Amino acid sequence: MRDRAKLVIIGGGVSGLGTAYHLAKSGFTDIVLIERGYFGSGATGRCGGGIRQQFSEEYNIILARESVRMFEKMSEELNQDIGFRQGGYLILAHTEEEAEHLRENVRLQNSLDVPSRYMDPSEALDIVPHLNIEGLSAAAYCPTDGVSQPFLVVKGYVDTLKKMGVELHDHTEVKGIKVENGEIKKVITDKGDIETNMVLNAAGAWSAKIAEMAGVEMPNKPYRHEILATEHMKPWLRPMIISFHTGIYFSQSHDGEIVGGIGDPDEPSSFRIDSSLEFLERFASVAVRYIPVMKKLKVLRQWAGLYDVTPDARPILGPVDELPGLIQANGYSGHGFMIHPMVTKLLAEYIIDGKTSIDIEPLNLRRFKTGEIIQEANVVG
Amino acid sequence: MTGIVCRCMDVTKEDLLNAIEEGYTDIESIKRVTGLGRGPCQGKTCVPIAIGIIARATGKHPDEVGYITPRPPTKPIFLEQLADEEVKE
Numbered sequence: 001m002r003d004r005a006k007l008v009i010i011g012g013g014v015s016g017l018g019t020a021y022h023l024a025k026s027g028f029t030d031i032v033l034i035e036r037g038y039f040g041s042g043a044t045g046r047c048g049g050g051i052r053q054q055f056s057e058e059y060n061i062i063l064a065r066e067s068v069r070m071f072e073k074m075s076e077e078l079n080q081d082i083g084f085r086q087g088g089y090l091i092l093a094h095t096e097e098e099a100e101h102l103r104e105n106v107r108l109q110n111s112l113d114v115p116s117r118y119m120d121p122s123e124a125l126d127i128v129p130h131l132n133i134e135g136l137s138a139a140a141y142c143p144t145d146g147v148s149q150p151f152l153v154v155k156g157y158v159d160t161l162k163k164m165g166v167e168l169h170d171h172t173e174v175k176g177i178k179v180e181n182g183e184i185k186k187v188i189t190d191k192g193d194i195e196t197n198m199v200l201n202a203a204g205a206w207s208a209k210i211a212e213m214a215g216v217e218m219p220n221k222p223y224r225h226e227i228l229a230t231e232h233m234k235p236w237l238r239p240m241i242i243s244f245h246t247g248i249y250f251s252q253s254h255d256g257e258i259v260g261g262i263g264d265p266d267e268p269s270s271f272r273i274d275s276s277l278e279f280l281e282r283f284a285s286v287a288v289r290y291i292p293v294m295k296k297l298k299v300l301r302q303w304a305g306l307y308d309v310t311p312d313a314r315p316i317l318g319p320v321d322e323l324p325g326l327i328q329a330n331g332y333s334g335h336g337f338m339i340h341p342m343v344t345k346l347l348a349e350y351i352i353d354g355k356t357s358i359d360i361e362p363l364n365l366r367r368f369k370t371g372e373i374i375q376e377a378n379v380v381g
Numbered sequence: 382m383t384g385i386v387c388r389c390m391d392v393t394k395e396d397l398l399n400a401i402e403e404g405y406t407d408i409e410s411i412k413r414v415t416g417l418g419r420g421p422c423q424g425k426t427c428v429p430i431a432i433g434i435i436a437r438a439t440g441k442h443p444d445e446v447g448y449i450t451p452r453p454p455t456k457p458i459f460l461e462q463l464a465d466e467e468v469k470e
């Protein structure tokens with residue numbers, strides 16, 4: 001391992017790998033990336049791979065829209081099929097209030113060039129003929145939303161970065177960060193130390209621990225989220241189905257399995273990633289209520305991962321005021337995979353030029369001190 | 382010589398050797414890169430065979446290649462066996 005680098009990236013998920021990729025593409029390759037497990041072993045390799053632009057808040061809509069444009073070209077760019085399939089996202093509402101929210105969201109999304117549509121439940125049958133619309137008040141559909149396979153994205157980045165000459169270390173753990181006079185001096189790992197003045201904190205749910213090593217406090221909290229995959233089938237389910245009412249999401253991946261999860265509002269913050277029978281029961285009950293034919297579908301496996309949750313469900317990006325060499329790239333809650341292409345491009349712009357093509361200042365860590373917080377409402381789980 | 386290692390997902394010995402050549406030498410990464418062990422048997426048949434192949438090709442001890450984290454349920458199970466009759470809203 002090298003003992004010196006301009007930038008050390010901590011975390012081999014989409015946040016760290018994506019930023020490394022955009023930096024290297026611009027010629028910045030003096031990077032060492034450190035990952036404790038295998039690449040993608042954090043939330044990234046465990047995630048549902050869902051990609052949606054149907055957010056409630058302008059900034060998230062723009063990040064997601066730009067990211068979709070980048071996902072569309074990613075297989076070609078990384079020379080790796082990332083299993084990207086644009087079957088849309090169908091959002092189901094149960095109450096009149098939820099229907100009104102969907103209508104408002106669609107209006108805002110359309111004004112930002114996102115082609116979502118508000119519809120009656122009966123129209124949703126054109127998209128998913130197996131849907132049971134009883135009890136639904138409305139739906140919204142955006143045909144350019146979709147899914148992709150997270151570990152194929154990870155593989156695309158890892159293989160490409162190696163070819164570009166970026167040094168990546170898996171199975172290597174960051175143990176400490178040495179700070180002197182308000183400047184980062186060194187990253188300490190279990191395989192040796194790296195002298196550096198700049199660290200990208202892309203450690204997902206463990207980001208607060210990394211920041212703590214440098215004496216910086218963060219509000220991120222880890223939450224377990226469970227997920228499952230069924231047996232493989234021929235394509236029959238076009239969109240990702242989600243509901244903010246029941247907290248469920250599921251879609252058919254490009255190799256045919258249904259992948260889905262359901263949030264548990266009572267889940268306490270913790271680092272546990274074990275699996276529960278209770279999750280299977282909750283998922284099965286809601287999924288079968290929406291699509292009765294799924295009764296005859298078999299669950300093959302279940303697992304869990306951690307959401308890295310901030311108080312306003314929006315990421316924390318950019319430098320820390322009191323320690324500018326520490327750059328944050330974390331706090332993505334349940335939607336880090338879908339916005340990572342644009343977010344990591346912006347982070348690379350910041351690292352190279354000190355400025356970004358879309359302002360990331362509103363997402364600086366300092367907002368939790370100054371109280372300038374805008375909440376994202378459209379989150380599942 | 383080539384042959385099917387994972388019958389559910391059609392992963393061949395050659396696929397494994399290609400992944401190793403690309404630098405993926407632990408079983409968790411190889412599972413994700415090749416699809417090995419992600420079908421109906423969930424790796425019960427193929428993973429032990431794959432570990433042997435990876436160990437021989439990399440010169441690692443089989444323990445270093447690792448083993449995939451076993452995921453519940455033990456056997457595939459119908460959603461209807463799990464679903465509540467009365468769905469809570």
Ligand SMILES: Cc1cc2nc3c(=O)[nH]c(=O)nc-3n(C[C@H](O)[C@H](O)[C@H](O)COP(=O)(O)OP(=O)(O)OC[C@H]3O[C@@H](n4cnc5c(N)ncnc54)[C@H](O)[C@@H]3O)c2cc1C
Binds near residue numbers: 015042203330332
């Ligand atoms: C069940 C589930 C479903 C999800 N579904 C979706 C979805 O459908 N769509 C979507 O957009 N998002 C989804 N998400 C969220 C998404 O997975 C995350 O937002 C995203 O992957 C975050 O990427 P990351 O790189 O920030 O973090 P991670 O992928 O967690 O990467 C952080 C890495 O840092 C490493 N690390 C931590 N500490 C250290 C250390 N001390 N030294 C070295 N390395 C360290 C970890 O091992 C880890 O690999 C889901 C998440 C879960 C858990």
